[in-house]
Amino acid sequence: MKTMGPAKLEVPSPKDFLKKHSKEKTLPPKKKFERNEPRKPPVPLRTDHPVMGIQSEKNFINTNAADVIMGVAKKPKPVYVDKRTGDKHDLETSGLVPKYINKKGYGVTPEYIRKRNEEVKKAQEEYDNYIQENLREAAMKRLSDEERVAVLQGLKKNWEEVHKEFQSLSVFIDSIPKKIRKQKLEEEMKQLEHDIGVLEKHKIIYIANKQ
Numbered sequence: 001m002k003t004m005g006p007a008k009l010e011v012p013s014p015k016d017f018l019k020k021h022s023k024e025k026t027l028p029p030k031k032k033f034e035r036n037e038p039r040k041p042p043v044p045l046r047t048d049h050p051v052m053g054i055q056s057e058k059n060f061i062n063t064n065a066a067d068v069i070m071g072v073a074k075k076p077k078p079v080y081v082d083k084r085t086g087d088k089h090d091l092e093t094s095g096l097v098p099k100y101i102n103k104k105g106y107g108v109t110p111e112y113i114r115k116r117n118e119e120v121k122k123a124q125e126e127y128d129n130y131i132q133e134n135l136r137e138a139a140m141k142r143l144s145d146e147e148r149v150a151v152l153q154g155l156k157k158n159w160e161e162v163h164k165e166f167q168s169l170s171v172f173i174d175s176i177p178k179k180i181r182k183q184k185l186e187e188e189m190k191q192l193e194h195d196i197g198v199l200e201k202h203k204i205i206y207i208a209n210k211q
Contacts, residue, residue, distance in 0.1 A: 135206060143205040152199045159192040 078091040091097060100106060135142075143151070166185045173179050199205065 141207055143207060145203075148199060148203075148205055152196065155192055155196050155199070159189060159196065162188050162192065 078097075079088040080091045080094060080096060081088055092099070162185055166182070166189065169182055169185070170178065173182060
């Protein structure tokens with residue numbers, strides 16, 4: 001006990017040592033086998049003979065002939081041949097027969113698509129009414145196509161004049177006034193190009209009325 005101290009647990013007795021086969025599992029007691037399913041009939045003996053001499057009074061020839069005469073002729077299955085060797089394939093599933101265009105509902109818009117289109121149309125009308133109301137409140141004016149084309153042509157003409165003036169500048173920019181003049185022309189051309197791009201991209205333009 002010098003290093004570990006006194007034992008805190010009860011020390012096992014030397015008599016309780018591990019014995020041979022003490023940890024092996026014991027099998028349950030043996031039971032008698034009982035068959036729950038019925039037995040199959042026994043195999044016939046070699047001395048047993050089948051019943052002989054039983055005959056049917058049915059005339060199979062006449063019955064088969066009557067069935068063929070009274071029955072509906074079977075239609076041959078439609079096939080198509082795609083090679084000279086005579087390879088046959090089913091015609092109905094080949095896509096060569098106009099099968100779907102003969103349906104009753106072919107070409108008719110489905111009900112759910114019509115409902116969805118009506119909902120989209122209604123939502124668009126409500127949105128347009130909302131925009132128109134806001135435009136009236138904000139006193140906005142819509143440019144007509146003629147006015148938009150006229151403004152666009154005027155902007156292009158102004159751009160050509162500014163570009164012509166820019167081309168007439170001297171090659172050497174050796175003074176501050178020349179630099180300021182060049183910078184001003186570049187900014188005007190850039191603004192005109194931006195305005196021209198906006199008018200060409202958007203067909204509908206609204207402007208604020210001056211009070």
